[in-house]
Amino acid sequence: FWKVLDTPSRMQVQTKVAxxxxxxxxxxxxxxxxxxxxxxxGDIWSIPVEDQKLTPKQARRARPFVIPxxxxxxxxxxxxxxxxxxxxxxxxxxxxxxxxxxxxxxxSRVVDRLGMPRATPHDLRRTLRTGLGETLKxxxxxxxxxxxxxxxxxxxTYDPGVYLEQRRAAMERWADQVDMYVNLPDNx
Numbered sequence: 001f002w003k004v005l006d007t008p009s010r011m012q013v014q015t016k017v018a019x020x021x022x023x024x025x026x027x028x029x030x031x032x033x034x035x036x037x038x039x040x041x042g043d044i045w046s047i048p049v050e051d052q053k054l055t056p057k058q059a060r061r062a063r064p065f066v067i068p069x070x071x072x073x074x075x076x077x078x079x080x081x082x083x084x085x086x087x088x089x090x091x092x093x094x095x096x097x098x099x100x101x102x103x104x105x106x107x108s109r110v111v112d113r114l115g116m117p118r119a120t121p122h123d124l125r126r127t128l129r130t131g132l133g134e135t136l137k138x139x140x141x142x143x144x145x146x147x148x149x150x151x152x153x154x155x156x157t158y159d160p161g162v163y164l165e166q167r168r169a170a171m172e173r174w175a176d177q178v179d180m181y182v183n184l185p186d187n188x
Contacts, residue, residue, distance in 0.1 A: 002182045004114055006115075015082050015106045017076050018091060018098075022121055024073040024175050026147050028033050028053055028130035029121040030062045035090040040077055043069045058150065068168035072173035074154055138170045146170055 004021070005016040025032075027047065034051040047065040054062055064080060069077065080090055089097035103121045111119045125147065132143040141159075146167050149158070 001110065001114065001116075002178070004110060009113075011106060011109070014080060014091060014098075015103065017079050019107070019110070019121070019124065020081075020105055021073060021076050022103075022124040023128060024070060024076070024178065025067055025171070026125045027067065028125065029103050030100065033091050033100060033103070036088045036146055037081070037084065037090060038066075038088065040090065042076050043071075045077070052148065059111060066162065066164065068171055070172040071167075072175040073178065074170070128174060131177060132170055135177060136173050138168070138173070139166075142170055144168045 002020065005011075005019055007140065019077065021027075021032060021114060022029065025045070030045050030053070031051055034045070035045070039046045040177065045067040046065065049062045051061060052059075052065055077090070084092040087097070093100040107119060107121050111117070129147055132138040132146060133140065138146075142163055145163050160183060
């Protein structure tokens with residue numbers, strides 16, 4: 001999938017970078033599409049409460065979700081900054097920012113090109129979670145926090161920790177794993 005994104009096509013560079021960011025960060029598509037530059041500072045991306053997928057009850061006690069960016073993800077944000085110009089949006093277009101279905105439509109074209117079964121941008125989030133757990137053996141409570149999943153009332157009451165350093169280590173290991181997959185020789 002990643003290698004196809006790197007081949008010449010009519011797909012906008014920003015769209016290709018967006019797919020890579022979805023795979024490396026595990027955010028929801030709409031969180032990336034709503035992202036603003038003011039929330040990307042160095043190697044940290046903060047997703048405001050209003051941009052997260054939350055129930056009204058969850059939103060009352062929620063706080064911004066802080067994502068530690070692996071060096072590979074940080075480089076992708078820097079690439080997007082070149083295309084954003086003066087726009088406040090990370091996923092900028094000449095008319096504002098990407099529409100809510102833009103990445104889903106582009107994903108359909110990529111999977112058709114690859115001859116893959118139907119897939120959505122959300123599958124990149126699932127891939128990250130599977131990779132953290134199955135491949136890298138990251139502890140479930142860290143992997144779930146990497147995705148900003150609700151940990152359940154009991155866990156959130158007795159263990160409200162953010163685990164930023166553990167999540168940073170997990171995200172860096174994941175990005176290195178993706179690099180390894182992408183850079184495997186074609187005959188392996």
